[in-house]
Amino acid sequence: MPEPTYTIAELAREFALTPRAIRYYEDQGLIAPARAGVQRVYTRRDRIRLKLTLRGKRLGLSLAEIRELIDMYDTAPESTQLARLLEVLARQRAKLEQQREDIEAVLAELDGFERQCRDLLEGAERPAPRKR
DNA sequence: CTTCTCACA
DNA sequence: TGTGAGAA
Numbered sequence: 031m032p033e034p035t036y037t038i039a040e041l042a043r044e045f046a047l048t049p050r051a052i053r054y055y056e057d058q059g060l061i062a063p064a065r066a067g068v069q070r071v072y073t074r075r076d077r078i079r080l081k082l083t084l085r086g087k088r089l090g091l092s093l094a095e096i097r098e099l100i101d102m103y104d105t106a107p108e109s110t111q112l113a114r115l116l117e118v119l120a121r122q123r124a125k126l127e128q129q130r131e132d133i134e135a136v137l138a139e140l141d142g143f144e145r146q147c148r149d150l151l152e153g154a155e156r157p158a159p160r161k162r
Numbered sequence: 163c164t165t166c167t168c169a170c171a
Numbered sequence: 172t173g174t175g176a177g178a179a
């Protein structure tokens with residue numbers, strides 16, 4: 031059985047990406063498909079790397095981080111790879127928690143403004159009784 | 163289908 | 172982090 035291969039259009043369809051995005055990932059060093067003349071030929075291995083790339087993206091990792099992890103996938107020993115993965119994940123967790131703090135601060139400020147607005151509105155609808 | 167470039171968000 | 176257009 032020969033290796034199954036894929037065209038860029040096939041992978042684009044399978045992973046719901048544009049061919050352009052896949053070429054962009056290649057530019058960023060995440061995949062390195064072979065060529066048949068000028069056309070890219072993707073092997074099962076390229077397909078796996080693309081899948082790993084998308085998993086990294088779901089975790090919110092940068093393409094540079096994903097590239098580093100993917101490179102280790104076929105170079106560094108697994109223990110090294112897993113240790114590095116844990117570092118990246120810890121940093122990502124810290125980043126998300128910081129974002130959550132920032133969002134909560136803005137939400138609190140929003141609460142304050144809303145309260146002021148409602149107070150003003152109430153004042154207009156039910157004006158203070160005039161003195162007579 | 164390909165490369166490359168410029169522009170845009 | 173991508174996209175779209177246009178040239179070749």
